[in-house]
Amino acid sequence: MPVTSVDRDLDRLTLTITAEFPVPVRRLWDAYVDPRQLEKFWGPPTWPATFTRHDVFPGGRSDYYMTGPDGTRAGGYWEFLSVDEGRSFEVLDGFSHDDGRPNTDLPTTRAVFTFGETATGSRLETTTHFNSVDELEKLIEMGIEEGTREAMGQIEAVVTDDATFAADTGTQSRFLDDRTVRFSRILRGTPQQVWDAHHDPELLDRWFHGPDGWALVDCRVASAPGETTRFEWAPDDGVEGEAFALTGELVSTDPPHREVFTETMEGAGAPPTLNEQTLTAVEGGTLMTLVITYDSAELRDMILGTGMVDGMETGYRRLESEVLTRT
Known part of the structure; x- marks a missing residue:
């Protein structure tokens, strides 16, 4: 023992x-x-x-x-x-x-x-x-x-388990209850670097532009509780799809460790989610933990069914290559 x-x-x-x-x-x-x-x-x-x-x-x-x-x-x-x-x-x-x-x-x-x-x-x-x-x-x-x-x-x-929680395992998700999901990913950078990459519009433009062939065309970042956020994406010329935006409000912030904010798709009429993001230094980089609480299990399943986890992983890989490890 x-x-x-x-x-x-x-x-x-x-x-x-x-x-x-x-x-x-x-x-x-x-x-x-x-x-x-x-x-x-x-x-x-x-x-x-x-x-x-x-x-x-x-x-x-x-x-x-x-x-x-x-x-x-x-x-x-x-x-x-x-x-x-x-x-x-x-x-x-x-x-x-x-x-x-x-x-x-x-x-x-x-x-x-x-x-x-x-x-x-x-x-x-x-x-x-x-x-x-x-x-x-x-x-x-x-x-x-x-x-x-x-x-x-x-x-x-x-x-002594060297594989399950290793830095190269990608984005993981776990249901905490019928409305709450925890997403986890180790990112190759310090908590301050990861925080800046989520709040500096110039850095966001380098990685937070959605699927391939899309661009971030509007970026409003909140810095104090009560302020609103808005991120809009649009397809490049020749790419099918219609522009869409995510909006929300910053609830609390404690840089560079934790922030809580709401988020919803503009014009969709769906109740907002409550997002709690925490950044923690670990071996190999920063553990990003994002806990999202949905209004219902049905809304949770609908959003996850869009391929959300795969999309997050694509974005985080781009964040590492275009911001965190770029020289």
Whole structure:
């Protein structure tokens, strides 16, 4: 088992669990900052986790739920207090109701995750700070220690998988529920470079021009919440098709890590989607995570049925070749 020690310190009100893994620190770190990987081990084997949000930067937040064998859900959240890339992060760790609101009937703890090298790979030390002995004992009774042991027992299978989450796997999608889809892609560039490529009109014109034979003919980028966006594409001469545009409103922004915006096709009459995009530094570049919530499952299926994922992949390849890796 990866767990090498468990230390309960009643004087300091802490529970420290240490585990070791046969991979470099960077590989172990990436497993925690990539929600696709984290949800494969965060919950115990019989209570797998689904992360609907995962923002690994100071002030960021993660939301997740674990699903039991009978379909029961148990929700939780992290609020990131500090992040030292590749070395440590500190979070407020709490429980949540089904609608995402914090469950104040259960304790909120502070957890510090510290990553370090060993002679054979890497070490993870997780120290949970409790507010009282009663809280510590309550959470131990709820199975926090055993659950953490079981979760860490699943990490090795994830971090030794060199193919599933590699940078060259292309755009991946996963249904988070009947209206929400998460799209993921590692892009060869820093978060700031990827952010700029999505917000600088000159850079957008180099890659965000739709299918081959089409051009971006209008580009209005929002920089503050409440401002609107508009992107219009038109076919080149000799190419069939009619011009179309996507419009939306910026809801929130935290450059270069995260932004939330609405989006809809102009003139179509369809309800807008809610798009949440997060950029996270990983080995090989930046993990782009885009979570889209549709008004209905029918709208989701209709939009995905247009070949959206393939179109996204074409655009991201163009982004890499024309902007991120262009000299």
